[in-house]
Amino acid sequence: MTPSHRRAARLALVALAAASIAACASRPKPMGPAATESTPPPPAPPSPPRAAYPPPGAVSQSPASDLAPPGSMRDFVINAGDRVYFDFDSYTPREDAKPILDAQAAWLARWPAVRVRIEGNCDELGTRDYNFALGARRASSVRDYLVAHGVATGRIETVSFGKEHPIDTAGGEAADAKNRNAHTAITEGAR
Amino acid sequence: MRIWSLVIALGVALAALHAPTPARADIVVNVDQGATQPLPIAIPAFAGAPVGERIASVIRANLERSGLFRPLDATRVSGAASDLNLQPDFDRWKAIAAQALLTGQVEAASDGRIKVDFRLWDVYAGDQLLGLTFTSTPENWRRVAHKISDAVYEKLTGTPGYFDTRVVFVAESGSRAAPVRRLGIMDQDGANPSYLTDGEFLAFTPRFSANSQEITYMALRPTGSTIYLLNIQTGRQEALGHFPGMVFAPRFSPDGGRVAFSVEQAGNTDIFLMDLGSHATRRLTAEPSIDTSPSFSPDGTQLAFNSDRGGTPQLYVMNASGSGAHRISFGAGRYTTPVWSPDGKLIAFTKQDGGAFHIGVMKPDGSGERLLTTSYLDEGPTWAPNSRLILFSRQIAGAGAHLWMVDISGRPAMPAPYPLAASDPAWSALLP
Numbered sequence: 001m002t003p004s005h006r007r008a009a010r011l012a013l014v015a016l017a018a019a020s021i022a023a024c025a026s027r028p029k030p031m032g033p034a035a036t037e038s039t040p041p042p043p044a045p046p047s048p049p050r051a052a053y054p055p056p057g058a059v060s061q062s063p064a065s066d067l068a069p070p071g072s073m074r075d076f077v078i079n080a081g082d083r084v085y086f087d088f089d090s091y092t093p094r095e096d097a098k099p100i101l102d103a104q105a106a107w108l109a110r111w112p113a114v115r116v117r118i119e120g121n122c123d124e125l126g127t128r129d130y131n132f133a134l135g136a137r138r139a140s141s142v143r144d145y146l147v148a149h150g151v152a153t154g155r156i157e158t159v160s161f162g163k164e165h166p167i168d169t170a171g172g173e174a175a176d177a178k179n180r181n182a183h184t185a186i187t188e189g190a191r
Numbered sequence: 192m193r194i195w196s197l198v199i200a201l202g203v204a205l206a207a208l209h210a211p212t213p214a215r216a217d218i219v220v221n222v223d224q225g226a227t228q229p230l231p232i233a234i235p236a237f238a239g240a241p242v243g244e245r246i247a248s249v250i251r252a253n254l255e256r257s258g259l260f261r262p263l264d265a266t267r268v269s270g271a272a273s274d275l276n277l278q279p280d281f282d283r284w285k286a287i288a289a290q291a292l293l294t295g296q297v298e299a300a301s302d303g304r305i306k307v308d309f310r311l312w313d314v315y316a317g318d319q320l321l322g323l324t325f326t327s328t329p330e331n332w333r334r335v336a337h338k339i340s341d342a343v344y345e346k347l348t349g350t351p352g353y354f355d356t357r358v359v360f361v362a363e364s365g366s367r368a369a370p371v372r373r374l375g376i377m378d379q380d381g382a383n384p385s386y387l388t389d390g391e392f393l394a395f396t397p398r399f400s401a402n403s404q405e406i407t408y409m410a411l412r413p414t415g416s417t418i419y420l421l422n423i424q425t426g427r428q429e430a431l432g433h434f435p436g437m438v439f440a441p442r443f444s445p446d447g448g449r450v451a452f453s454v455e456q457a458g459n460t461d462i463f464l465m466d467l468g469s470h471a472t473r474r475l476t477a478e479p480s481i482d483t484s485p486s487f488s489p490d491g492t493q494l495a496f497n498s499d500r501g502g503t504p505q506l507y508v509m510n511a512s513g514s515g516a517h518r519i520s521f522g523a524g525r526y527t528t529p530v531w532s533p534d535g536k537l538i539a540f541t542k543q544d545g546g547a548f549h550i551g552v553m554k555p556d557g558s559g560e561r562l563l564t565t566s567y568l569d570e571g572p573t574w575a576p577n578s579r580l581i582l583f584s585r586q587i588a589g590a591g592a593h594l595w596m597v598d599i600s601g602r603p604a605m606p607a608p609y610p611l612a613a614s615d616p617a618w619s620a621l622l623p
Contacts, residue, residue, distance in 0.1 A: 089503075119413075126527070127484070127527040127541050128528075128614075129396065129440040129453065129483045129484045130504055130528075132440070132483075133453065133455060133460035133481040134481065136436065136437050137460075137481070141458060157414075158436075159416075160416075164395075166368070169366070169367035169589065171589025171590070
């Protein structure tokens with residue numbers, strides 16, 4: 001359609017809309033047959049001109065919501081780190097895990113009401129029973145590390161998920177490396 | 192008497208399996224699948240439609256899946272279904288090269304039950320080898336077919352059958368990130384599958400008691416694990432007890448009176464034994480190592496188990512008192528999940544070596560190791576009650592697990608007759 005056709009079509013629509021509004025408005029009025037025959041309906045009022053660029057809508061403003069307020073689970077995940085990784089069939093924390101565990105211990109020292117559950121996980125390259133035992137070793141070694149760094153034993157429980165809760169389900173070496181981990185889950189006391 | 196060739200060949204194969212400390216290469220040659228050609232057997236529809244053909248069909252499938260029989264197309268022989276009490280026309284069966292012939296008929300008894308008669312014939316000798324009658328309710332026709340399969344298998348191989356059995360397993364569903372693990376149970380041929388748990392927790396490693404009416408298994412919840420005893424007939428379930436750490440790897444003693452299992456305390460996993468009558472629990476291992484996957488010898492005097500006390504996971508055997516533990520696996524690689532065969536002669540295991548997993552067998556003294564399978568991840572063997580077949584679970588990288596089976600004679604592994612994702616199979620004894 002050319003611009004003039006489009007305008008014509010739009011005007012036709014506006015006129016139709018106005019006519020139907022008028023029809024609706026008049027429908028409830030009871031009218032005798034003679035009156036409708038002799039009196040034409042009043043002309044529709046002209047539609048108001050439309051602004052090409054309406055004024056901007058209002059947007060209210062307030063201080064940003066804190067996605068990771070101090071002492072929250074997200075604060076722990078983002079600012080301490082909730083997962084450390086292990087080498088194949090190993091349960092001693094790697095060097096790259098120690099800064100994370102140190103940060104976990106410091107965070108837990110700052111928020112003494114928080115209790116955690118260490119969940120030991122394994123890759124799929126082991127049999128079911130053995131991996132439950134290996135996952136328990138991993139959870140226990142993380143617990144021992146945190147206790148050695150000042151976290152009260154009574155604040156920590158451990159569980160092994162064996163190879164049953166992989167975080168990467170793609171299979172292969174990269175996935176296996178991610179699935180060999182200990183996850184520190186906050187069970188209560190977070191803000 | 193050509194029919195005895197199968198029995199003789201089997202005897203040779205079994206003798207080779209149990210020969211003292213043979214070199215592995217020799218065993219592989221001796222028990223090669225070529226050593227036992229499947230026996231051609233004709234099993235025409237039993238008289239008494241329609242259940243007669245259904246029964247014959249279940250028997251054919253059972254015998255074919257065993258790898259020892261080759262059911263022939265009996266419909267090629269016309270006029271076969273004559274009176275069961277008349278001698279068959281053996282020439283018709285020789286014409287399709289059948290060596291054995293199984294005929295039968297189903298009749299309705301006056302009390303509403305069905306009476307199933309069968310005769311097993313040696314086609315070339317012209318002899319009846321076996322004739323039996325089973326009576327049961329009409330709904331129980333599959334079990335009748337399994338009992339006939341067992342009778343035929345035992346008569347022709349000299350080894351008890353395994354068809355009138357069940358398999359309990361872990362039915363896998365959900366996504367790998369949000370797994371659902373329910374206990375499932377089915378007949379050994381995949382029929383009558385049913386769930387025993389509802390998926391409220393993850394269920395693992397179910398094991399039958401000797402009478403096949405009780406199951407012990409491990410339940411995993413976010414907070415920890417529980418070992419349950421479940422009576423599959425009554426549905427009654429009880430926890431084995433409460434322990435501070437993880438509990439897993441339960442297995443009944445052969446008399447059903449005790450359960451051996453692993454308890455983890457402060458990261459150290461040991462094997463415990465609980466008397467189910469008194470709930471008295473004794474600790475069998477006390478090493479600072481992983482000691483798990485206990486499995487009783489069939490006489491109940493010894494336990495095979497898995498330990499990494501030597502540095503890597505290996506197989507050990509100890510007395511049921513916990514004394515006398517000694518290592519039995521010495522090959523390269525990592526050995527786990529030892530399971531004693533019902534006849535006591537072999538221990539099946541999972542082996543991880545060279546980037547692959549295997550199901551293998553060795554004698555209880557550690558000699559005669561043979562690997563039966565190879566894949567990305569094979570694990571968790573369980574024995575058929577006749578100690579000839581092993582069910583296990585096989586997983587492909589990044590996918591779910593399925594049930595597979597392998598014969599200890601060395602024939603290639605094949606999928607078990609259950610098409611859905613499943614793991615941790617446990618085979619029952621022959622049903623009472």
